[in-house]
């Protein structure tokens with residue numbers, strides 16, 4: 001049987017005005033009823049909602065009005081929603097909880113507006129994790145068994161597109177998990193930037209950073225937690241971004257598989273304000289195509305496949321050298337879901 005993907009056409013979705021929110025609310029009614037996502041939950045539950053708050057300086061991200069609507073919906077049924085995010089691997093304001101929280105507030109994800117608090121699943125600096133199958137997943141996700149994934153669907157420089165699978169696989173991994181996806185090596189210290197303050201060596205939970213002769217070095221005791229990247233005041237600790245697009249997509253699928261396998265999840269892709277790059281880019285971009293709408297499914301592979309099918313001509317034009325379908329193939333091979341789907345327009 002094909003997986004069902006629900007589709008709400010919304011040609012001006014970038015603007016969450018009263019009419020769009022009303023239509024989104026009707027869509028939620030249909031999706032929750034048809035999927036029985038909430039009716040299978042016996043009592044009041046803590047439900048994690050995966051979101052991306054958007055990088056500082058960027059306007060293209062999923063607007064909080066949509067997130068609020070989902071939180072209201074869950075609240076009516078007596079459930080407690082939480083917004084879930086994790087630290088970035090690259091250096092910037094979203095690399096640690098304190099400043100990441102400020103960006104979220106600035107972009108409208110306040111408790112008053114979205115009616116849900118924020119949990120950064122991998123701790124203050126992205127260093128907090130638990131392992132599943134040897135992969136580093138955000139520690140606080142451990143207790144969350146029910147997930148709603150609200151992904152802004154857009155292009156991506158390294159993977160071609162970013163949708164539901166990437167939102168889970170990359171977005172809920174701890175910083176060390178992101179390192180594994182992006183690099184085949186441990187971090188290194190850029191001597192030209194190091195001022196020998198010693199903060200990294202003092203911080204490292206594995207005592208993997210040593211002063212040797214004239215410089216600080218990261219030794220093989222390093223487990224790649226990436227906490228030191230955030231601690232260094234001079235951005236002297238670097239990673240090598242040296243995985244290929246194929247490896248990156250395969251690893252994202254692997255992480256998504258491990259995160260989703262013991263959880264009850266429902267996924268949404270917002271095909272609105274579709275930009276060439278992901279929401280980690282610190283600047284606002286022009287969309288590459290008109291808004292399409294919102295898609296939802298219990299099956300994130302079918303959901304990403306349907307979303308990709310609606311956008312692939314443009315994505316192939318922008319990234320002619322990438323094969324964005326690897327994540328779909330891997331996702332299907334791993335049993336996360338299937339690529340065959342039926343579209344059900346609401």
Ligand code: SF4
Nearest residue numbers: 204222223225226228
């Ligand atoms: S040296 Fe390795 S183990 Fe130590 S903090 Fe840095 S990434 Fe983590």
Ligand code: SF4
Nearest residue numbers: 194195197198200232
């Ligand atoms: S924290 Fe940064 S500047 Fe300080 S010793 Fe470590 S690498 Fe050098």
